[in-house]
Amino acid sequence: MTATAGAGAIIAPEPLQAQPDSAVKRVRRKLNSRTASIVSILIAILWTIPTFGLFISSFRPENDIKTTGWWTFFSNPQLTLDNYNEVLFGTSSSSGQLASYFVNSLVITIPSVLFPIAFAAFASYALAWMRFRGRDWLYILIFALQIVPLQMALVPLLKLISTGVSIGGLTLLPAWAPQGVDRFMAVWLAHTCFALPFAIFLLHNAMSSLPGDLMEAARVDGATHAMIFRNIVLPLITPAIAALAIFQFLWVWNDLLVALIFAGGNAESAPMTVRLAQLAGTRGNEWQRLTSGAFVSMIIPLIVFLSLQRYFVRGLLTGSVKG
Amino acid sequence: MDFATEQPKFIQLLVGLAVFGLVVAALLLFIDRAPKRGHERWQILGFLAPAVLLLAVGLIVPAIRTTWLSFQNGDSSAWVGLDNYTWMFSQSDVLHVLRNTLIWVLLVPLLATTVGLVYAVLVDRARLESLAKSLVFMPMAISFVGAGIIWKFVYAYRGDKDAQQIGLLNQIVVWFGGEPKQFLLNPPLNTIFLLIVMVWIQAGFAMVILSAAIKAIPADIIEAARIDGTNAWQLFWQITLPSIRSSLVVVVVSISIATLKVFDIVRTMTGGQFDTSVIANGMYDQAFRFGQTGRGSALAVFLFVLVLPIVIYQVRSLRHQREGR
Numbered sequence: 001m002t003a004t005a006g007a008g009a010i011i012a013p014e015p016l017q018a019q020p021d022s023a024v025k026r027v028r029r030k031l032n033s034r035t036a037s038i039v040s041i042l043i044a045i046l047w048t049i050p051t052f053g054l055f056i057s058s059f060r061p062e063n064d065i066k067t068t069g070w071w072t073f074f075s076n077p078q079l080t081l082d083n084y085n086e087v088l089f090g091t092s093s094s095s096g097q098l099a100s101y102f103v104n105s106l107v108i109t110i111p112s113v114l115f116p117i118a119f120a121a122f123a124s125y126a127l128a129w130m131r132f133r134g135r136d137w138l139y140i141l142i143f144a145l146q147i148v149p150l151q152m153a154l155v156p157l158l159k160l161i162s163t164g165v166s167i168g169g170l171t172l173l174p175a176w177a178p179q180g181v182d183r184f185m186a187v188w189l190a191h192t193c194f195a196l197p198f199a200i201f202l203l204h205n206a207m208s209s210l211p212g213d214l215m216e217a218a219r220v221d222g223a224t225h226a227m228i229f230r231n232i233v234l235p236l237i238t239p240a241i242a243a244l245a246i247f248q249f250l251w252v253w254n255d256l257l258v259a260l261i262f263a264g265g266n267a268e269s270a271p272m273t274v275r276l277a278q279l280a281g282t283r284g285n286e287w288q289r290l291t292s293g294a295f296v297s298m299i300i301p302l303i304v305f306l307s308l309q310r311y312f313v314r315g316l317l318t319g320s321v322k323g
Numbered sequence: 324m325d326f327a328t329e330q331p332k333f334i335q336l337l338v339g340l341a342v343f344g345l346v347v348a349a350l351l352l353f354i355d356r357a358p359k360r361g362h363e364r365w366q367i368l369g370f371l372a373p374a375v376l377l378l379a380v381g382l383i384v385p386a387i388r389t390t391w392l393s394f395q396n397g398d399s400s401a402w403v404g405l406d407n408y409t410w411m412f413s414q415s416d417v418l419h420v421l422r423n424t425l426i427w428v429l430l431v432p433l434l435a436t437t438v439g440l441v442y443a444v445l446v447d448r449a450r451l452e453s454l455a456k457s458l459v460f461m462p463m464a465i466s467f468v469g470a471g472i473i474w475k476f477v478y479a480y481r482g483d484k485d486a487q488q489i490g491l492l493n494q495i496v497v498w499f500g501g502e503p504k505q506f507l508l509n510p511p512l513n514t515i516f517l518l519i520v521m522v523w524i525q526a527g528f529a530m531v532i533l534s535a536a537i538k539a540i541p542a543d544i545i546e547a548a549r550i551d552g553t554n555a556w557q558l559f560w561q562i563t564l565p566s567i568r569s570s571l572v573v574v575v576v577s578i579s580i581a582t583l584k585v586f587d588i589v590r591t592m593t594g595g596q597f598d599t600s601v602i603a604n605g606m607y608d609q610a611f612r613f614g615q616t617g618r619g620s621a622l623a624v625f626l627f628v629l630v631l632p633i634v635i636y637q638v639r640s641l642r643h644q645r646e647g648r
Contacts, residue, residue: 160384
């Protein structure tokens, strides 16, 4: 139908007839774009207003939050930083003590981002640019591991850490019941293992798209693999590394499950997500703490996200089936 | 906060980073100085060993152990055959868990993808496009726990007749003359209210991927369709949708996988009470709270069986891709 209309227009170009038609079209297009704008603005509002409400509430006095809706703020604006002060530095056991948990989140996140990136970069280089038997199978295995739910590994990994490994009476790993700050090591290990499949997938993609002539030329010049890896490959795949770092950062910082199991639940080692989940469960109506606490936990990821969105999107487009 | 109690954490962090630095340096040195005899074998070992070792210890062996444990009893002291699996499919509360997971996995990908697609089409080449996209994309940066709190606040309920509502949704209900409701307490609708949170998070992901796919449609195809007098509606169904089919599949599959494993939202908002639990949450409760390792493992294995078709499909398409190169 559309094809014949087009053909007709070409054969018989009659400006007088075409004019009212295009006017109708213009009106219709305007109407279309009007509805389009309204629908898209509606979606945008729906998607931002919950966060906005929480944000406004976090600055309202406790009594106001608990008795009136946050939208009444605009007719009766009252601001306070008490909620933040209380949730971060309050000393009573119910206050949140988020400052401590904030430190824990940092201590958990930094190594959990660096470790997998480094080890994945090493492995990806071998998988992309070195020849050995079974290479393709190894890559496919790692690729498939991305989708395996980490729930499959939680119980035995926790057991492995607490009882150690021994084969035929020979102790390979001693039993270890981490306490206090030692628990961080267990969390780093867990996050590193779980991140590797996706990290290798992403970096392998980036590395194998580099031109082969480049490697060949370097080899001819007598460069070793270690030199090629450090001086040629790594600098060239920085965008992919940046994307991976943002991913892994958001994943670890926002994780609850791994932290609950490996980091325990107290201020010595648990991250903010664990504390917030506790507060939401036991003090579900203490909105002055929940609102400000949620914002404290969101601020760093939001900054990272908004400033590095470009890299993040690029990473998303490369591969999006994380397990 | 007392700095003295925080100090050991920073020391731990520094020690961890120092050890890591040493390991990486030693690895590079080993690769560089590896015996040149035996071709590149030692170098390959140096590059691969850490990752392969970590994957084996942290994922492969544990996954096999989990399958093993799912045929044993609560404290893994005796074999019970298929008891854990028959338990899973015979207890009514576990069946509810499975039913909830099914509802999640049917609705979340559908709704999130639809919203993401509609939004991507509407804001494509509109004014302020990147701002508009950032707004919908932003929830991706928020933790599921944070999102759970945000939406719990939207659903907040106050029982007093005279009291003002503090939750936006109940206030809207009141504005329209309705009675405020306990959205999170009454099954089966509470599951819908929970999964809206996941839709809210994932729509941005769908939007970004689909928007990139829409932009990749060659301009002359669209131009040709325009000249033919195709209207926006026809353009969408006849040109846009078929062109972005493969991206749509990626989006739906990714969101489905994420939804199958959803845990944090349920944990934060209801703790799995009021008939809202899903598989990942049930698995956590059984294995880590009730000490029922066998049952927890069986739920994990079931989760794996559910994603297995996706694994096989992905592997096959990857091999296809590689052979084509």
